Amino acid sequence: MRKLPWHVPPKRLIAFTVVIVIVSALLVVGLVVSAKTGGSVGTASKQDVKSGRGANASISSRWKVMATNAGTFNVVSCESVGNCVAIASSTGKDYVVGSNDGKWGSPYQLAQYQGEFVALSCPRVQRCVAISDLSAATVLRNGIWSKPTTIDPNNPGVPYPGMVNAVSCTTTRFCAAVDGQGNSEIFNGTSWTTPTKIDQNFSLNDISCGSTMHCAAVDGGGQVLILANGRWSGPRQIDNAALTAISCPNTTFCVALDLLGRALTFDGSSWSSPQNIDTVSDAPFALSCPDSSHCIAVDSAGRVLDFVKGSWSRPRQIDNVALTAISCPNTTFCVAVTSSGNVLTTTNPFGN
Numbered sequence: 001m002r003k004l005p006w007h008v009p010p011k012r013l014i015a016f017t018v019v020i021v022i023v024s025a026l027l028v029v030g031l032v033v034s035a036k037t038g039g040s041v042g043t044a045s046k047q048d049v050k051s052g053r054g055a056n057a058s059i060s061s062r063w064k065v066m067a068t069n070a071g072t073f074n075v076v077s078c079e080s081v082g083n084c085v086a087i088a089s090s091t092g093k094d095y096v097v098g099s100n101d102g103k104w105g106s107p108y109q110l111a112q113y114q115g116e117f118v119a120l121s122c123p124r125v126q127r128c129v130a131i132s133d134l135s136a137a138t139v140l141r142n143g144i145w146s147k148p149t150t151i152d153p154n155n156p157g158v159p160y161p162g163m164v165n166a167v168s169c170t171t172t173r174f175c176a177a178v179d180g181q182g183n184s185e186i187f188n189g190t191s192w193t194t195p196t197k198i199d200q201n202f203s204l205n206d207i208s209c210g211s212t213m214h215c216a217a218v219d220g221g222g223q224v225l226i227l228a229n230g231r232w233s234g235p236r237q238i239d240n241a242a243l244t245a246i247s248c249p250n251t252t253f254c255v256a257l258d259l260l261g262r263a264l265t266f267d268g269s270s271w272s273s274p275q276n277i278d279t280v281s282d283a284p285f286a287l288s289c290p291d292s293s294h295c296i297a298v299d300s301a302g303r304v305l306d307f308v309k310g311s312w313s314r315p316r317q318i319d320n321v322a323l324t325a326i327s328c329p330n331t332t333f334c335v336a337v338t339s340s341g342n343v344l345t346t347t348n349p350f351g352n
Helices: 010-037 046-050
Strands: 064-067 072-080 083-090 093-100 108-112 117-124 127-132 136-141 164-171 174-179 183-187 204-211 214-219 223-228 243-250 253-258 262-266 286-291 294-298 303-308 323-330 333-338 342-346
Touching (some): 072 127, 072 333, 083 333, 117 174, 127 164, 174 204, 214 243, 223 243, 294 323
Parallel strands (some): 117 164, 204 243, 286 323
Antiparallel strands (some): 064 342, 072 083, 127 136, 164 174, 174 183, 204 214, 243 253
């Protein structure tokens, strides 16, 4: 079962960047006050980030870069090694680039004026679900995408907060999606449920399903919600900042990211405190965890951060533009995509 890493569509990345600039300004004020009062501010400094393992400021030779003319990539999902689907947007059109057994094809058009396809999950080879920020859903079956249909007739659309943000599929008969209105929708392989309000106060930013009917979603209020046996829990506070991404390879391990460049881990019973892994200005917005000991996060400065057996590496440069999504079906293969239309692959993501 493969999980969808959270993505940041470029137009939403702009909004997050504005927030980060404001947060950074507030943190500067906080640091001045802290220096005068002897207190501390809970965010990563450049020195904090440098304390991690695996220093490397140059383009990593472990990653191969392939340029495409697809546009700006929003999402990528790999079902297995060499079998991936990525979706990009350009001037009102959405394009798909796929790989079969490691061979990447040419971009082809998926849709036009359906909104940007910002959510994608592929539970099997040539079986994917993609959803746009206007709640238009399409299903890939044996190389053919279905006609996009709405899963939320009441979605107010861009730039309002009703847009679908993420989807996660464990099988071809189970997917769960979340949106900016705090709703969740479930797909049974044929049809979608009507939107169910599970978060009354915040946008749901990401979802990851560790098994069928067991998922975790994170929101803009630093809260996590759990789907177990078909029922959603209420929001539970685990952070004092907005949570932007989550990846759960199973039901007993998850990693979440927040807006301040911090990561939190779940061990099956409790969540850790937020840990600084990146600077606020470059905070990672996407990650993928193939198992309980390995994760990779990507940030807006074109860098990757590795999580191996409880320890995060320093950020390592693999491209010169923002990395928007990443998918790792196992510990020996990952694909990342960029805002400039690049696809980056590696068969040694953790330097083994």
